[in-house]
Amino acid sequence: MARQSNGVSAISRVVQILDTFSFEAPFLSLSEISERAGIPMSSAHRIVSELVEHGLLERMPDRSYRVGNRLWEMGSRTPGALGLREIALPYLHAIQSRVRQHTQLLVRSGLDILVIERLSSRDAVVNASIVGGRTPMQLSSSGIVFLATTEDDLVPALLERGLAPLTPTSLRTEAELRAAVERCRRDGYAVSSGWIFEESRGVAVPVRGSQEVTVGALSVVIPNDGSPVDDLVRLLRVAADGISDALLRSYLPPGHPHARPGGVYRQLVSSSQASMEYFEHLLEGHSSGA
């Protein structure tokens, strides 16, 4: 890419500008964008105008800007997030209809976990999860699941960033963190009792992809009342196994006896049986791309 005189590429500037928008600030003025991105007004104006032209930002009647639906549309082609979510959604609903608290699907992103989907009910316990939002690994049962099933030892990096406990029961020391990871390795699930809110407890299990790699975590957030979690863990495991199976079958070549119907769409779409058969048919005679 053409580099600007200060050595920052155009793509870096676009990322800096898109990153100024957050859940706290979904609408920003041009001067707020310029200030938050640390980009002079004139450059910010040029880039923002071009992003608006492409629909990646949208200009509101009050002259503020928001992230454009076009960016959401482009992002919807991620097998890692929306694809996994499509495949997992029926299982999330099945859990949610039984548990009636928060049911969540998460992936790892660096030292954080990223919430891909969250189903809630009005009367569910307090929970800071936002779809698209991040939580530090050491504060979440799903984070412990990733720590326990990832080959790399991420604990030193987490310690370096700081454990930043939020409640009296949040993990505070390397020993506590390593003990939680070990417990998860042994039991196959993780429980976070009051680590973010004293009233709330997370219970998470891994979702495995090919070669047993953990591609996601499935969790519920329930009241932190000390009640046993055995039934819940069983429910989560059955769902996680179902998702793993659907996921593996999504990547089988078409025509394989265990492949899910839907051709290459299988990796991104999970609709009714009749719809998936239509998608599979749609591709007959097409070259399959990659």
Next chain:
Amino acid sequence: MARQSNGVSAISRVVQILDTFSFEAPFLSLSEISERAGIPMSSAHRIVSELVEHGLLERMPDRSYRVGNRLWEMGSRTPGALGLREIALPYLHAIQSRVRQHTQLLVRSGLDILVIERLSSRDAVVNASIVGGRTPMQLSSSGIVFLATTEDDLVPALLERGLAPLTPTSLRTEAELRAAVERCRRDGYAVSSGWIFEESRGVAVPVRGSQEVTVGALSVVIPNDGSPVDDLVRLLRVAADGISDALLRSYLPPGHPHARPGGVYRQLVSSSQASMEYFEHLLEGHSSGA
């Protein structure tokens, strides 16, 4: 932005490259990206490498690329798509649990409608909708809803693009299209009987935002069996009114007696009552941004 020698800006090239990925081809090799985007291999290589650096593309073990979770994460800050979806989701679930077919939320994007959310069940009727996917307006009941409630006359543009009928009952002429739009204006809902698949029928109502502007369409896709839709339309209307009300209340200033709890998060998050009260509290003492 710095323009390349051929006058195409860096941002345009990024958009061209991200747009090569589709539901048909979620994984592409570098040469496929270069070919589809019409960008020489050397430039494509440079841009793709930088997109990978920022996580907007991800490189797979087989050296193909896919859209990165980071792009999905950035796109998750769209009030117009994911925000609307968060607010609408409980209503979609309520409809889905009654109708047990496909329940959909859609927005307009140019002359197409864009699927924001689709809930399905295994035994539902055939339906080509993909979350993040587009359908030409004239082929969909939701498209007719937007045509009937938008001030601009979009019919000439649709005719110029071509109506491209798919079935014997798809709209074929200007007169048929205008009649469908008029019917929707009169009745307040639209029905598409077999326009995409002869077996399937769409029923859609508008979701209104402030100043009665149509910000979305709520639809179900059901068997095309000629059964009356009155009960269904009533169900959709109650849900659409509920979404409109929640949407309007999301934009009321904090402290307003009808404001939903959750501070500025209201526009993007719809979690449990306790969670929204937490979000509202979180912002006390923060300046509110825009």
